[in-house]
Amino acid sequence: MDDALSRFAPPRSSATALVEASGLWLTVPARPGTVNAQGGLDIVRDMSLRVNAGESVGIVGPSGSGKTSLLMLLAGLERPTRGTVRVDGVDLGTLGENRLARFRGARIGIVFQSFHLIPTMTALDNVAVPLELAGTRNAASIARTALEQVGLAHRMTHLPGQLSGGEQQRVAIARAFAPRPALLLADEPTGNLDARTGESVQALLFGLQRDNNTALVLITHDPVLAGRCDRVVEVAEGRLRDRAA
Numbered sequence: 001m002d003d004a005l006s007r008f009a010p011p012r013s014s015a016t017a018l019v020e021a022s023g024l025w026l027t028v029p030a031r032p033g034t035v036n037a038q039g040g041l042d043i044v045r046d047m048s049l050r051v052n053a054g055e056s057v058g059i060v061g062p063s064g065s066g067k068t069s070l071l072m073l074l075a076g077l078e079r080p081t082r083g084t085v086r087v088d089g090v091d092l093g094t095l096g097e098n099r100l101a102r103f104r105g106a107r108i109g110i111v112f113q114s115f116h117l118i119p120t121m122t123a124l125d126n127v128a129v130p131l132e133l134a135g136t137r138n139a140a141s142i143a144r145t146a147l148e149q150v151g152l153a154h155r156m157t158h159l160p161g162q163l164s165g166g167e168q169q170r171v172a173i174a175r176a177f178a179p180r181p182a183l184l185l186a187d188e189p190t191g192n193l194d195a196r197t198g199e200s201v202q203a204l205l206f207g208l209q210r211d212n213n214t215a216l217v218l219i220t221h222d223p224v225l226a227g228r229c230d231r232v233v234e235v236a237e238g239r240l241r242d243r244a245a
């Protein structure tokens with residue numbers, strides 16, 4: 001970690017949640033007929049969530065209920081209209097865009113349903129380039145190790161289009177874990193994969209999460225995948241409610 005990022009080095013203690021989202025609202029300009037009293041549409045309504053270091057939390061709920069919006073807020077990819085998100089002791093709302101992007105690169109990994117790899121870059125570059133951009137020394141060697149860990153030692157020089165869906169998601173997982181983030185956010189990570197491939201990607205994800213003591217917040221429609229998490233919370237109409245795992 002370079003000097004600029006070491007400022008974010010966490011005072012990690014078991015007493016403090018790794019993620020502390022408090023009173024989150026996300027309001028967007030409304031479509032006709034869906035307005036709140038102020039003339040906006042409330043997508044996220046007063047959500048609060050704590051996630052401890054190393055804990056896995058499944059997020060379930062109907063389509064359109066606000067799951068992805070919550071994940072975007074936790075990643076700092078959306079700014080809440082009201083409320084705060086603290087990750088690793090840092091209030092994301094206090095960071096400008098550049099520092100927020102650097103913080104995210106160092107502390108938060110994200111895995112999407114549709115992989116989001118850069119199609120013109122090899123598997124190795126898809127993992128190494130974000131590390132280089134973050135100023136990480138030995139980026140190529142860290143990326144190689146990350147790809148070996150996800151079983152892709154033999155696919156490093158392939159482009160995403162030359163890889164299967166499962167292999168592409170493994171590259172995305174290697175990219176997400178390579179900076180050793182404290183928090184991994186995953187949005188339907190097996191949603192585009194067949195059942196068997198999805199199972200092996202699930203095993204990989206939870207294995208890396210356990211080995212690195214990474215907190216995991218995972219959106220899924222798959223009850224089996226949700227059931228692998230330490231805890232499941234349900235989103236309904238923009239609100240959160242806890243339920244037994």
Ligand SMILES: Nc1ncnc2c1ncn2[C@@H]1O[C@H](COP(=O)(O)OP(=O)(O)OP(=O)(O)O)[C@@H](O)[C@H]1O
Binds near residue numbers: 043061063070
């Ligand atoms: N920027 C935006 N502007 C307007 N509406 C939005 C915006 N982002 C999300 N929405 C709406 O907010 C609601 C919640 O969307 P979100 O993607 O968070 O739901 P979700 O629970 O993840 O759904 P799915 O399971 O289908 O992915 C949806 O009705 C969506 O259309």
